[in-house]
Amino acid sequence: MADETENEEIDDEAVAAEWAAMAGAEDDAPDDDAVAAEWEAMAAGDAEDDDGDGYSGSAPGRVLDQDEIDSLLGFDGEDDGGDSHGIQALINSALVSYERLPMLDIIFDRMVRMMSTSLRNFTSDNIEVSLDNITSVRFGDYLNSIPLPAMLAVFRAEEWDNYGLMTVDSSLIYSIVDVLLGGRRGTAAMRIEGRPYTTIEQTLVERMIAVILKDMSAAFEPLSPTNFTFDRLETNPRFATIARPPNAAVLIKLRIDMEDRGGRLELLYPYATLEPVRELLLQRFMGEKFGRDSIWETHLATELWSADLQLRAVLDEQVMSLRDVMNLQVGQTIQLNVTPQDSLEMRCGEVTLLNARMGRSGQKLAVQVNNVNRLKRAGRKE
Structure with a gap:
């Protein structure tokens, strides 16, 4: 019994010493007034930070205004058809217009x-x-x-x-x-x-x-x-x-x-x-014409019939090497495989429109059209 009493006294003394140490640590800790003063100093330093480094302090009392909240969320209230941003961009990312x-x-x-x-x-x-x-x-x-x-x-x-x-x-x-x-x-x-x-x-x-x-x-x-x-x-x-x-x-x-x-x-x-x-x-127009304008089609057809067309009378075509062409001299004659009775082709660009025969009208050379089937077929294709 005596030993147990001594042990209890020792334990009580140890607990008392531990509590005394904890009380001393609390005395050494900064009080609430010191903490409040430190936070006020931090808030004042953030308010005076105008160096433009983009750093934003975390002082208490910093509240976002409505414009900043709208910018963050992407709801600016202006539907100008431009690119969305913020959370609104994430919401609309799954949509297709x-x-x-x-x-x-x-x-x-x-x-x-x-x-x-x-x-x-x-x-x-x-x-x-x-x-x-x-x-x-x-x-x-x-x-x-x-x-x-x-x-x-x-x-x-x-x-x-x-x-x-x-x-x-x-x-x-x-x-x-x-x-x-x-x-x-x-x-x-x-x-x-x-x-x-x-x-x-x-x-x-x-x-x-x-x-x-x-x-x-x-x-x-x-x-x-x-x-x-x-x-x-x-x-x-x-x-x-x-x-x-x-x-x-x-x-x-x-x-x-x-x-x-x-x-x-x-x-x-x-x-x-x-x-x-x-x-x-992708076409954009009004009405039910589905891209067709009868007035414009009529005007285009009328103007096409009055358009100027350049025709070339081709007597003959021959294939020559570049060496022979470079060796041609002034006065040299090139033989054409045609006779005055043969027909020639009337071309517009590379398209043959009709056949004709070479002749003379007064002091000028002339051609007489003798086959218009090619021209009619070309007109039907157009």
């Missing part, structure tokens, strides 16, 4: 008018088709954003040797089925959840898709004759993959209204599909 193909606006405006007529004949109902917008998306992002259930029709552009995608949402599917099967007008189509589409529904939607593809071919015909054919119908977006997920594509959103019912129809064209007609889609 469809404005590089302005011809698509005219093509799909034409398609909307044609669809209004063809779908009205197809359903025997009053149908209004409207174009919502045309945007650019990544193919993978679009597949992930499709609201299910829906039907995805894969179609093929035969002349372009590539594919496109048409998405029909569930509202439009049930509306078309209801209209074609004699549903009552003025009531919204009943939507049944939790079941796959039946064979009848898929068949009716395929008939509507065939009508839309025909109108699409007619809309592209003035620009580039293209035949869009139906390939397959899918209900799972994974099976409708026609391009790589990061590839850019043009998305066209259409709205089809049938009185109190209707839905959305979306068309997706990968940029690889539109590449064969990219030069044609």
Whole structure:
């Protein structure tokens, strides 16, 4: 018991000594007033630093103003069409502007008018088709954003040797089925959840898709004759993959209204599909002439007929070496393999337009045209 008491006293003395050492260390540490004074000195030094070295101190109280925050985030509020910066540049890095193909606006405006007529004949109902917008998306992002259930029709552009995608949402599917099967007008189509589409529904939607593809071919015909054919119908977006997920594509959103019912129809064209007609889609003009101006064509044709043309009468052609040409002397005669009865060629540049015969008219040499078939054929080719 005595030993235990001594050990406890020793431990108490050691603890007391340790606490005393810690108290001494706290006395030696700088107080709060000294720390505050040091921070104030640092802040004053940063405020007076005008040497232009770009160093920014980390003193407390340094707050970014609104202009600096907007510059950092890239939201300056000025949409001047220039390059974006900051976080805005990172956000827009995945976007592709469809404005590089302005011809698509005219093509799909034409398609909307044609669809209004063809779908009205197809359903025997009053149908209004409207174009919502045309945007650019990544193919993978679009597949992930499709609201299910829906039907995805894969179609093929035969002349372009590539594919496109048409998405029909569930509202439009049930509306078309209801209209074609004699549903009552003025009531919204009943939507049944939790079941796959039946064979009848898929068949009716395929008939509507065939009508839309025909109108699409007619809309592209003035620009580039293209035949869009139906390939397959899918209900799972994974099976409708026609391009790589990061590839850019043009998305066209259409709205089809049938009185109190209707839905959305979306068309997706990968940029690889539109590449064969990219030069044609870059045209910028108004109207539906698709690059043709009848007034200018008439004026050009009139001026061409009154243009001056220089003709050369070619008697004969011979092949000579450069040595013989350099050795020609004044007064030397070159024999031509023609007679006065032979015909000669009348040429414009390197093109032979007609045949003629050499003659004389008064004191001048003349040619008499005896064959104009070449000229007529050349005119038909032009």
